[in-house]
Amino acid sequence: MNSPLLLLLGFTAPMLASPDDATAADKPNIVWLTTEDNSANWYRLYDKNGAPTPNIERLAEHGLVFNNAYSCAPVCSTARSTIISGCYGPRLGAQYHRRELPVAMPGGVNPFPWYLRQAGYYTTNNSKTDYNFRKEDMKDAWDESSRKATYRNREPGQPFFHVQNYTQTHEGQLFGDLPKGVDKIVDPSDVEVFPYHPDTPLFREKYAQYLTRQHDVDSQLGKMIDQLEADGLLNDTFIFHYGDHGGVLPGSKGYARNDGLQVAMVVYVPRNWKHLAPAEPGSRVDGFVEFVDLSATALNLAGIDIPEGIDGRPFLGEDISLEELNERDTAFGYAERFDEKYDMVRFLRKGKYTYQRNYQPFNFDGLFNEYRYKQPAYREWRDLHKEGKLNEAQAAFFEPRPAECLYDLERDPHEVNNLADDPKYADILADMRTSLEKRLKGMPDLGFIPEPVFVSASGGEGEAFGRDNKERIAELIDIADLELVPFDEAQSQIAQALQSKDPLKRYWGLIVCSAFGDKAARFVPEATKLAASDENLLVRARAAEFLGLSGTGDPVPVLVDVLRTSTDPIEANLILNTVVLLRDGEPGIPFDFSKVEGAPWFQRKKGIGNFVQRRIAQFRGE
Known part of the structure; x- marks a missing residue:
């Protein structure tokens, strides 16, 4: 027989008699239902043009909707690394997608499901991991992690934490058409195209396809909720739904902008544990929450002490008030390397x-x-x-x-x-600028150390490396921020950077020159020297980049030479980004890859070597 609560929710699967539904459990269960690559604006729950998601909407009626929830990164491995660690990726060197060097968890911190296991929880993950951390650091996180993982394998009455991941909304679903027999839920002519997208039949078709995918995945979530109901668990189980980051149409996934970072966050609050929610079921919460907060929230719901070494704060559980939660008004995000493409x-x-x-x-x-x-x-x-x-x-x-x-x-x-x-x-601009600078220096942000340097120098001990280089990173940030002042004020400090004994100061000084473009013409002679003979290949490449972008020198011989000389595929891939920029953007400089085919990194087929091969195929038009 169905309970009144379940009838209100719209679920009609029969209740199963079990010990779980007899009395309140000693600890709440926690379930995460995650979907891939979808911003909040694809849900009717957040945007009138979004897809209807009746199962998620019914959860919201008996739970909380967080109006301002943010993934910290706009791509899966980096976002998931933030979740599992409770730490911002650039503090650990975990901000790249995909990892070339697995990094260590910060000292004294375990993946948060480990703490749940120690407290008696059965932890299951079905099934995506995609973490940027060392395998040995992850080995004790889950009791089960596979496509067959299920909370049903726990001991009778044992509390559980379960993650169920759904892929129907992944970016790859838009490479082709909808499956046969699946009808679009909206006519392409009726969609509202984002202002930065071209309004074409193809874009409208992809919007309609994605809205349909969003609606369809909701029905898959409904089956899991039905299962929890059938097992008599809804009265003791917090059910979280969120997308693993923003997306999915062009310009969102992979980009640190609002459409790439803001996600849905809906939490069903079970009847027996309403006291752990800061607001009544059916409420919407304006306070900001981030993925870095999810681990602390799960631990707090379970009554477990939160490790001191994590960055997140709980948004549910004991001692969380709605007043304090609504005072949270800040979210932080980052985008760096996505596969072979670099940015910062x-x-x-x-x-x-x-x-x-x-x-x-x-x-x-x-x-x-x-x-x-x-x-x-x-x-x-x-x-x-x-x-x-x-x-x-x-x-x-x-x-x-x-x-x-x-x-x-x-x-x-x-x-x-x-x-x-x-x-x-x-x-407002000055306040935001200062706030970000303080945050990056305080972490410190390892993104200011180029990835090949970080990989070779850190050994994967990202937190320790950042701590040892905190002052150096702050100085690199100061150089980078010369882009934000008038050139007349910046030029003396740019000159100092270009003449520094620290190659990374020269590296960032040249990036600043490229940012100023023609205004930095006085540094062309210095850049020409650095391009020709600097001992650091990355400095030579950035100098060639400045000369090419400013039209004051031919970057091709320098870039060919550094690519021939490099033995590191990570370094070569970073340099190839300069090649792509100069070729595909202004000034459109041609480049012949046959001149570097003998380089030591050229034939590497694994890891980032695969990205290099794709890059080369693109240039050849293959």
Whole structure:
């Protein structure tokens, strides 16, 4: 017989008599139902143009909806590494997708399911892991982690923590058409196209396909909820639903912007544990929550002490008040390497404003990435740009960016109108800039150490390496931030950086020169010398990049030479990003890969070597 609560929820599977539904359990169960690659704006629960998700909406009626939930990274391995550790990725060297060097968990911290196991929980994961950490650090996280993992294998009455992952909304689902027999839930002519996308039949078709996928995955979630009901567990089980990061149409997944980071977060609150929720079921919470908070939240619900070494804070459980929770108004995000494509962007939301800091502003978002461009909409977007058929907002994806951007989400939810140069917002911009700088220096942010240097120097001990190099990283941040002041004020410090004995200061000084472009012409002689003879290959490549972007020198001989000389595929891949930038963007410099085919890194087939081969195939038009 169904309970009144379940009838209200709309579930009608028969209740099974079991010890679990006789009395309240000693500890609450926790279930996470995660979907892939979907921003909050794909849900009707968050946006009137989103997909209907009746099962998630019914959970919300008897739980909490978090209006401002954020993944810390816009791609899965980095986002999941943040969740499992409770730590921001750039503090540990876990911010790359995918990892080339598995890194260590921070000292004194275990994957959070380990703590649940120690407290008697049965922990199961079905089934995605995709962590950037060492296997030995992960081995004791789960009792079961596989496609067959289920909480049903626990001992009678044992509390459990279970993760169920659903892939129907993954980016790869948009590489082709919907499966046969699946009808779109919306006509493509009725969708509302984001302002930065071209309004074409193909884009509208992909919107309709994705909304359909979003609706279909909700029915899969419903089956798991039915199972929990049938097992008599709903009165003692917190059910979380969230997407693993934003996405999925071009310009969201992989990019540290609101559409790539803001996710749905809905938590069903069980009747027997209502006292662990800060608001009544059916409420919406405005306070900001981040993926870095999920581990602390799970532990707090279970009554387990939260490790001192993590960055997150609980948003459910004992001693969490709605008043305090609603005072949380900040979210932090980061994007760096996605497969073979490098960038470095940091994101900060505070209140209604978002701030994006582009540390390589001469780069452009649409820089080639082999996996990204399997999506037909990406290819059409690029082709329309080449044909000059995009408006200003749509073309921005393929053009250099400002070093910093400021957006008002209430007026501009898709971050099109940059307010950074508007004097009316100068104080807000300064506050966001200062807040981000303090955060990055305090971590410290290992993104300022180029990945090949980090890999060779850290041995994967990211937290310890960052601690040992905290002052150096702060100095590199100061050099990078010279991009934000007038050139006349910055030039003396740029000169010092280019003449520094520290190769990473020279490296960042040259990035700043490229950001200033023609204004930095006085440094062309110094850059020419560095390109020709610096002992560091990355410095030579950045010098060639500056000369190529400014049109003051031929970068090809230098780049060919450094690629021939490099023995490190990670280093070569970073340099190849410069090649792609100069070839596909302005000034459109041709490059012959046959001249580097004998390089030591060229034939490597595993790890990042695969990305290198894709890069080469792209250049050859294969």
